[in-house]
Amino acid sequence: MDEFLDQLTKSIPFLRRYAYALVKDSSKADDLVQDCLERSLAKRDQWKGDGSLKSWLYRILSNIHLNHYRQNQTNPLHFPAELTERTPLVPDTDTTSHQLSHLYLRDLDKGITQLPDEQKQVLLLIALEGLSYSEVSAITQVPLGTVMSRLSRARETLRKSTAISSSKKVPPIRRIK
Amino acid sequence: MSRNRFEGSELLHAYVDGELKPEERLRVEQWLETHPDDARRVTEWQKQNQGINNLFAPKADEPIPEYFSPPSKPQHILSDNRTSASILSRIAASFLILAIGIAGGWFGRDYLKNITIDRTATIATKQNFPQPAMEAHWIYTPEVRHPVEVEKNEQDHLAKWLSYRLETPLTIPDLSAQGFDLMGGRLLPSQTGPAAQFMYESKAGSRITLYLTKSFNDEKGETGFQFKQAESTRAFYWYNGALGYAVIGDIKRNELLEIVNDVYQQL
Numbered sequence: 361m362d363e364f365l366d367q368l369t370k371s372i373p374f375l376r377r378y379a380y381a382l383v384k385d386s387s388k389a390d391d392l393v394q395d396c397l398e399r400s401l402a403k404r405d406q407w408k409g410d411g412s413l414k415s416w417l418y419r420i421l422s423n424i425h426l427n428h429y430r431q432n433q434t435n436p437l438h439f440p441a442e443l444t445e446r447t448p449l450v451p452d453t454d455t456t457s458h459q460l461s462h463l464y465l466r467d468l469d470k471g472i473t474q475l476p477d478e479q480k481q482v483l484l485l486i487a488l489e490g491l492s493y494s495e496v497s498a499i500t501q502v503p504l505g506t507v508m509s510r511l512s513r514a515r516e517t518l519r520k521s522t523a524i525s526s527s528k529k530v531p532p533i534r535r536i537k
Numbered sequence: 538m539s540r541n542r543f544e545g546s547e548l549l550h551a552y553v554d555g556e557l558k559p560e561e562r563l564r565v566e567q568w569l570e571t572h573p574d575d576a577r578r579v580t581e582w583q584k585q586n587q588g589i590n591n592l593f594a595p596k597a598d599e600p601i602p603e604y605f606s607p608p609s610k611p612q613h614i615l616s617d618n619r620t621s622a623s624i625l626s627r628i629a630a631s632f633l634i635l636a637i638g639i640a641g642g643w644f645g646r647d648y649l650k651n652i653t654i655d656r657t658a659t660i661a662t663k664q665n666f667p668q669p670a671m672e673a674h675w676i677y678t679p680e681v682r683h684p685v686e687v688e689k690n691e692q693d694h695l696a697k698w699l700s701y702r703l704e705t706p707l708t709i710p711d712l713s714a715q716g717f718d719l720m721g722g723r724l725l726p727s728q729t730g731p732a733a734q735f736m737y738e739s740k741a742g743s744r745i746t747l748y749l750t751k752s753f754n755d756e757k758g759e760t761g762f763q764f765k766q767a768e769s770t771r772a773f774y775w776y777n778g779a780l781g782y783a784v785i786g787d788i789k790r791n792e793l794l795e796i797v798n799d800v801y802q803q804l
Binding site for chain 1: 551578591593594
């Protein structure tokens with residue numbers, strides 16, 4: 361068995377998830393993954409076999425994303441901006457609920473899209489891909505402190521972009537799910 | 538590591554992301570009990586993590602498109618001398634496969650489009666976007682036992698699922714103020730990929746549908762409401778961003794327009 365190809369294949373679903381969350385477009389995401397796989401095959405002998413292959417692949421993909429997919433898209437806002445401002449502010453009463461309202465998810469989604477790429481990568485590698493801070497530090501090739509400050513800034517931005525929907529009281533008949 | 542690996546708010550992040558050792562975790566939990574502001578931040582970040590997973594995690598469960606399978610056999614990579622050549626050829630091969638896939642996709646797409654345009658000259662154009670929406674309305678609203686695929690008691694799942702398929706966060710409008718209660722919804726095929734239909738019913742049993750599909754035009758513009766009528770069925774439709782919307786019912790035009798306004802406000 362070829363361990364490399366085996367592991368490579370097993371990583372594809374995770375790479376596709378990460379790529380999709382980064383670029384929010386299925387075909388662009390698959391192009392990104394394809395680029396990543398080709399590059400990893402080409403640079404195969406650079407992989408020492410010591411770190412996990414998955415981390416190495418995340419690193420390649422992250423680099424391609426920064427170099428080639430950097431914000432050349434106009435902001436793909438799915439919803440007109442005024443809709444987020446329309447929502448009335450009502451004190452929060454529902455923090456314990458694990459059901460996230462759809463408004464919240466929408467604002468979160470939009471907030472993530474608008475994050476600077478470096479912050480977006482760090483946040484997604486940690487929160488979505490479940491990697492440790494030190495793995496992310498290796499993948500993004502920045503010190504742990506930088507990982508943490510990017511994470512912290514990303515979360516603060518998202519908190520602001522979801523502040524309205526987050527504090528919105530869900531009406532008795534839930535219209536937003 | 539030293540106990541000062543993380544400092545200040547870093548410790549809170551590390552707590553949220555499971556980076557702490559048990560004794561550190563305990564310390565943070567004790568801290569949070571007496572510091573409501575920090576506790577609120579932690580809750581917020583946990584909520585963000587959960588939201589990110591709600592939004593994107595299902596992507597990893599999708600079947601992998603075939604063109605990703607690494608195009609090689611183990612022998613190709615054995616000897617150092619041949620490595621570069623074989624990798625190059627494999628890369629060339631994978632590019633070729635990709636190119637064929639893309640070209641096939643493109644030509645296939647045009648081919649399919651042409652056929653559709655020929656057969657039903659009116660359907661494929663953007664102006665006739667409400668046609669499939671009305672057809673879906675006619676097919677499903679008379680259903681007694683299976684009007685919807687997913688019922689309103691699974692509304693959460695319905696919204697998440699259809700948002701995922703349409704690649705856009707969807708809101709299911711509440712039309713109870715207009716006297717129409719949500720019944721549920723379904724996934725449908727359309728010219729531009731997956732489409733979603735939500736169905737509502739009045740106390741009197743009249744049914745209206747909301748149909749959403751990805752927009753044909755790439756400009757992602759916004760259009761005003763447009764109107765179409767076929768027999769007693771009326772439809773208002775418009776484009777907004779990545780999606781085209783249609784609201785369809787067998788009710789009076791002004792009643793339908795009120796509902797449309799309500800839907801638009803909520804989307």
